[in-house]
Amino acid sequence: MDAIVIDKLSKTHRPAWPWQQAVTTLHEVSLSVGYGEIFGFLGPNGAGKTTTMKIVLGLMRATTGTVELLGRPALDVDVHKSIGYLPESPYFYDYLTAEEFLWFYGRLGQVNPSDLQQRIPTLLAQVGLTEARYRPLRKFSKGMLQRIGLAQALIHDPQLVMLDEPMSGLDPVGRKDVRDIILGLRDQGKTIFFSTHIISDVEMICDRVGILAKGRMVTVGSMDELVNRNVAQSVEVICEGIDGESIPLVKEVAMRVLQRGNRCWMALPGQQRLEEVLAAVRQAGGRLVSIIPHKGSLEEIFLERTSQRT
Ligand SMILES: Nc1ncnc2c1ncn2[C@@H]1O[C@H](COP(=O)(O)OP(=O)(O)O)[C@@H](O)[C@H]1O
Numbered sequence: 001m002d003a004i005v006i007d008k009l010s011k012t013h014r015p016a017w018p019w020q021q022a023v024t025t026l027h028e029v030s031l032s033v034g035y036g037e038i039f040g041f042l043g044p045n046g047a048g049k050t051t052t053m054k055i056v057l058g059l060m061r062a063t064t065g066t067v068e069l070l071g072r073p074a075l076d077v078d079v080h081k082s083i084g085y086l087p088e089s090p091y092f093y094d095y096l097t098a099e100e101f102l103w104f105y106g107r108l109g110q111v112n113p114s115d116l117q118q119r120i121p122t123l124l125a126q127v128g129l130t131e132a133r134y135r136p137l138r139k140f141s142k143g144m145l146q147r148i149g150l151a152q153a154l155i156h157d158p159q160l161v162m163l164d165e166p167m168s169g170l171d172p173v174g175r176k177d178v179r180d181i182i183l184g185l186r187d188q189g190k191t192i193f194f195s196t197h198i199i200s201d202v203e204m205i206c207d208r209v210g211i212l213a214k215g216r217m218v219t220v221g222s223m224d225e226l227v228n229r230n231v232a233q234s235v236e237v238i239c240e241g242i243d244g245e246s247i248p249l250v251k252e253v254a255m256r257v258l259q260r261g262n263r264c265w266m267a268l269p270g271q272q273r274l275e276e277v278l279a280a281v282r283q284a285g286g287r288l289v290s291i292i293p294h295k296g297s298l299e300e301i302f303l304e305r306t307s308q309r310t
């Protein structure tokens with residue numbers, strides 16, 4: 001069973017005025033997220049990530065399609081107690097201190113006061129804001145606001161955490177802090193679903209990734225699957241003591257062969273015939289120096305997949 005099951009969600013916005021056309025922003029979006037996974041929801045701006053997340057959270061209605069959260073229909077109110085949410089542009093109460101802010105959301109989430117007294121310092125430590133406990137939020141930097149927003153999303157100890165662009169607007173240190181917090185949450189057994197338009201954010205921490213473009217899922221899978229399935233791998237082999245061009249199998253299989261004196265460099269189109277080539281090299285008296293597999297990066301897939309729809 002999965003923590004999130006989204007099945008063929010479509011969203012058509014009714015026009016504000018009769019002379020306007022209805023706009024469809026989601027087209028049968030389906031994906032699922034397993035328990036304990038970090039799922040990265042990747043897509044360019046305007047792809048429909050926030051819309052999808054709002055529907056999942058029950059903040060907006062889908063035109064068609066269904067969502068199940070933690071094994072229950074998403075509209076089941078009880079389920080919401082187990083979900084934490086960081087909105088895309090959260091509104092912060094400037095004059096509250098960090099502690100008061102968390103206290104406010106904790107009470108809103110029906111956490112009892114004695115639990116809150118324990119939880120608030122723990123959470124502030126978890127997001128690196130212990131020092132700022134009594135500081136008003138108007139004195140917070142962008143990165144600190146993002147971190148207190150994360151603490152807010154976690155105040156009721158939710159099982160499932162939904163974060164809409166949690167790294168947006170942060171500098172590299174801030175991005176790393178947020179990534180570390182997300183990894184820490186997974187270590188606690190939580191399920192994390194977050195959206196981003198930045199490839200490296202998902203590349204570094206996600207177990208699985210879904211790419212959304214123009215309201216359609218273009219691909220979904222584990223990082224390994226995506227990178228291996230979508231982009232041809234090549235393998236770079238360097239040997240010594242042979243003339244690559246003189247070995248028929250090398251000439252047949254390699255895409256390119258370069259000879260630099262005693263050293264031969266070859267590029268193979270994949271792993272399939274690697275062993276054969278290595279055997280031929282050895283038989284010709286060659287010595288293997290290195291084998292470097294080149295995987296396609298998520299960036300290549302992202303660019304390839306999101307440009308197909310334009
Ligand atoms: N109420 C609405 N009516 C019409 N179009 C909308 C409405 N809300 C959002 N959109 C459009 O839906 C698309 C997806 O928006 P959004 O979900 O915010 O994308 P993302 O979060 O991936 O940047 C955008 O093109 C946006 O203009």
Ligand SMILES: [Mg+2]
Binds near residue numbers: 049051164165
């Ligand atoms: Mg958005």
